[in-house]
Amino acid sequence: MTVFKCYMKILRQNIGLVIMYLAIFFSVAIVMQFAAGKSEDSLFETASIDLGVVNEDGGTLAQGLVDYLSGIHHVVLMDNDPEQLQENLFYRNVEYILQIPADFYETCMVNGESLKVTKVPGSYSSFYVDQQISSYLNTIQTYLAAGFSQEKAIQAVKEETHEPVTKLTFDSGTSDTSPYTYYFRYIPYLFLGALCYTMGYILMAFKKGDIQKRMEASAISVRRQSVEGLLATGMIGVVLWLIGFLGVTFMYGSRFWQSGLCVYYILNTFTMLIVALSLSYLIGMFITNSNLLSGVANLVSLAMCFLCGVFVPMDVMDKSVLKFAQFLPVYWYEQVNEILSRHHTLSPEFLGQVLIGIGIQLLFAAAFISLILVVSRYRKEG
Amino acid sequence: MSENIVQIENLVKRYGDLVALDHLNLKIAEGEIFGLLGPNGSGKTTAINCMLSLLKYDKGAIRIFGEDMRPDNYKVKQQIGIVLQNVAVFDELTVYENIDYFCGLYIPDKKKRKALVEEAITFAGLDDYRKMHPKKLSGGLLRRLNIACGIAHKPRLIIMDEPTVAVDPQSRNKILEGIKKLNEQGSTIIYTSHYMEEVEQICTRIAIMDHGHVIASGTREELKKMIKTGETITIEAIPLTEKNLEEIQTLPHVFDLHYEDQVLTVRCTGARHNLIQLLNYLQSQDITFGQVSSELPTLNDVFLEITGKQLRD
DSSP, X not given: OHHHHHHHHHHHHTHHHHHHHHHHXXXXXHHHHHHHHIIIIITOOOOOOEEEEEESOOSHHHHHHHHHHHTTSEEEEOOSOHHHHHHHHHTTSOSEEEEEOTTHIIIIIISOOOOEEEEOTTOHHHHHHHHHHHHHHHHHXXXXXXXXXXXXHHHHHHHHTTSOOOOBOTTSOBSOOOTXXXXXXXXXXXXXXXXXXXXXXXXXXXXXXXXXXXXXXXXXXXXXXXXXXXXXXXXXXXXXXXXXHHHHHHHXXXXXXXSTTHHHHHHHHHHHHHHHHHHXXXXXXXXXXXXXXXXXXXXXXXXXXXXXXXXXXGGGSOHHHHHHXXXXXXXXXXXXXXXXXXXXXXXXXXXXXXXXXXXHHHHHHHHHHHHHHHHHHHHHHO | OOOEEEEEEEEEEEETTEEEEEEEEEEEETTOEEEEEOOTTSSHHHHHHHHTTSSOOSEEEEEETTEEOOTTOHHHHTTEEEEOSSOOOOTTSOHHHHHHXXXXXXXXXXXXXXXXXXXXXXXXXXXXXXXSOGGGSOHHHHHHHHHHHHHTTOOSEEEEESTTTTOOHHHHHHHHHHHHHHHHTTOEEEEEESOHHHHHHHOSEXXXXXXXXXXXXXXXXXXXXTSSOSEEEEEEESOOOHHHHHHHHTSTTEEEEEEETTEEEEEEOSOSOXXXXXXXXXXXXXXXXXXXXXXXXXXXXHHHHHHSSOTTO
C-alpha cells in the first residue's frame, strides 16, 4: 500500500486546511442554526409601542382593557389635559393615546360608540393598536352576550391571548423544520472546499517533475497504483463524511438518529460526497500550482454553494438563478435536503422526489468520473 | 565477454514527421557503465523512455535480461532502477520518506526496505538530512536524493538520464564517484549525457548518438582510434604570414590547421614529436610565441570528425 500511504502523508502535510474548513463549517452551521431558529420560530412577539391611556372610567371593564394593552405595549396613564396630551404625542413620548370615557360600558359596549383615540398620522403600529382594541372589545362583547360576568369575560379573553403563534409559510410546509436542516444545508461547502484543496494538493504532488514516469517504470502496476490512489481518495472522503455525522450526533444527538428520515440524510450526504470527490479529483487533474488551486477551489465551492441555495435559502432566490443552478449537483442535494427538512415521514410522492434528487447527483458523479477517465486516457496516449 | 543484458534492435520511434529514433541498435553487457553520448535532441532520452516502456515505439525490439520489455513485464522492471533528468521527489515528504516511498515501489517487505533505505542514505551522503524536506536541500543534495530514490532497491540495471544537469562541480564529482561505486557493487549502468568529460571519466563503453541512431560505439580508445586526430596543438603566436601557415601545413603528420586571433590550432595524426617539430619550425623562423598546449583527442573531436559539428551544437 505504498501509494495509499503516500496520499496520507501528503494529506498530513495539508491537514491544517482540512481543519480550517471543518472549523468554518461548524462555526457557520452553529451560528446560522442559532440565528435562523431565533428569527423564524421560537421568538415571535408582537410589536410594542409607547401608549398613553386616559382612564376616566376606572371600572372593571376599562381596567381590563388597560391591563390587556399593558400586556402588549408600554402603557402610560395620563390626565385628561388636551395640551399635555398633544405635547406628548408631538414629542413622540407616546405614539397613541386612548381615552376611556367615564361611562365606558354604557357608551361603548351598549351604545356601540367608538373610543376616542389620538395617534401619529400614517403610523402602521397605530393601525395595529386599533385592531387590537377592536378585537378585544368584540371578544368581550361576545362573552358578555354569552352570559359571562365582566370579570369572567376579562379572564377568558386574557387566557385566549396566551395561545402560541403558529407561522405558516407559502410553500405548504410548516415552521416545524428539523433543527439539523441548517447543518445539512452547509455540508456541500465542507465537502467541496476541503476535498478540492486536499485532492488538488495530493494530485499536484504526484504530477511534479518526473514522479509519474518513475512510478510508471516501477515494479507496481499502474492499475494497482490507481486502485491504491482511489482507495486513499475514498478513505479521505469517508473520514470527512464521518466527521460530519459525528458533528450531527454531537449537536443534535438522538433527535437526529431517531428521526425516521436519517437514512435519507445519510444517503443524500453520501451521494454529495461522491460528487465532491469526483469533482475535486477532476479539478486536481488540471491544477499545476497552489495559487491556481486556491482560486479554483474557492470559485467552485463558493460559487456552487451560493448559486444552489447553501448560503441563501432557495425561497428567496431569483427563479432564473435557480434554473441555472439545476445544472449543478449541489442544487439537487439542496432540493432533497429541503424536502427532508419539511417532513417527518415521506409520502410516496416525496420519496420519489428524494430519490430523483439523489439519482441526478449520481449522474453528475458519473459524468465527472467519465471525464476523469477520458482525460487520463488522453494524457496516457498523448 | 559478459552476457548482453540490454539488446535493442532496429528501434524506430516517430513523432509525426519527426523521426526521433532511426533504426537504433544497441547491445549492453552486464557489468558495464555504458555511456550514451549525443547532443540535445539526438534521441537519448527517447531511447531511455522506450527501454523503460514509458513510450510506445513504432518498430524494432527491446530485450532486457533476455526478455521482451513490455509495460507489464514487472519481473524485468523489478530489476531496473531509474534516475531521470528532472528531479522526481515529493516536496511533502522528508528525505527518508522519499527514498522509502520509491523503494517501496519495488520492495514491499518493510523490514528489508528499511535496511535498503538506510544503505541508500549512507551511499548518497544524506545521513544529516534524512528528516529534511527536499525544498531545504541544495541543488547538489537534491540530485543525490534523486539518485538515492532510484537505486535504493539495489537494481541490477540502473538507467541514468543526465543525472548531473545543473549540478556544481563538487557535487558532480561525488555523483560520478557514486556511480562508479554502484558499478563496482555489481550494477550495470546506462548513463546518458551531453557532457563528454563525464562520459569519458566513468564509462567503460560509449555509443555516440546523432539523429536518432548510433554513429559510433566502442571504448574510449576504440572511438579515438576511429578518427584521424591524434593530437591537437594550440599555440599563441605573433602574427603568422600566409607563407608560414603553408609551411606548417606541410610539416609531417599535420593534416589541419586553423589560425584566428593570433592563436594557431594544429591537428596532427597520432605520431609522436609533433609539438617539437612545430616549435622547431617557429624558432627557425624567429617567430615569438606564448602559451603552448597539446591535447589528446576528446570525444568531441570524435563527434566533430564524424558529423562535422560540435557535440554541444
